[in-house]
């Protein structure tokens with residue numbers, strides 16, 4: 001019986017990189033948070049302190065900045081693929097890379113009805129994401145979005161659930177349904193128009209949320225994943241994490257008022273957390289391509 005090193009990876013987490021495209025007076029901005037993690041022949045580093053295969057995390061950070069200048073940022077998937085392939089093809093003993101990118105949105109500040117050339121405001125909490133895994137010659141892309149807050153003021157019910165001695169929740173045939181959508185979708189290949197695919201998938205998720213008459217957030221989750229898959233053959237599966245942002249009807253009887261589904265108390269916690277994968281039945285699972293590896 002001995003003790004050995006198990007799966008491992010290392011890199012620089014959350015490099016916050018802002019790139020300005022100044023090629024015309026009408027500037028544009030890319031705001032990325034980039035994390036790189038490398039894998040490979042790293043036993044000696046852990047066992048004996050031999051750093052000959054340890055490309056410093058500081059160099060990984062510098063490479064991200066240098067690539068933004070040399071190649072431009074472009075779509076986050078292309079940026080991550082370029083970075084991952086660079087590390088695996090040039091760093092001694094490194095044959096795997098996981099590059100995570102989160103992109104924050106900036107919109108032009110309107111001035112006299114026109115978007116300003118070089119002044120911007122943040123679009124909000126929502127982020128576009130990608131997780132690119134390079135595994136030898138293979139590349140896997142899982143993209144998505146985070147913190148897209150949506151709400152339906154009607155068209156949502158919740159009833160028919162089991163009741164026991166601890167149940168207090170009243171059944172409802174008309175409630176607010178609100179969530180902050182986190183979605184990740186796995187691409188079947190990398191020959192994709194990333195920007196267009198992202199915009200179309202985001203639109204189909206939102207459209208399904210809006211148009212599904214919901215009997216539970218679980219039903220909305222499936223409808224959203226199904227809509228994305230049906231309209232996007234390039235996808236193998238969609239994973240959704242939907243916090244149920246509860247809105248409780250306020251009892252206004254204390255001042256003799258009837259509350260006709262108009263005034264709610266929006267609670268921030270606790271929240272129901274509804275999560276699930278919607279997938280094609282003919283596509284194999286590929287867990288290594290996901291954001292968080294099972295081994296960590």
Ligand SMILES: O=c1[nH]c(=O)c2[nH]c(=O)[nH]c2[nH]1
Pocket residue numbers: 158169215216217218244272274
């Ligand atoms: O859409 C819902 N799904 C649930 O599983 C659940 N549980 C709960 O208390 N409220 C809700 N709402």
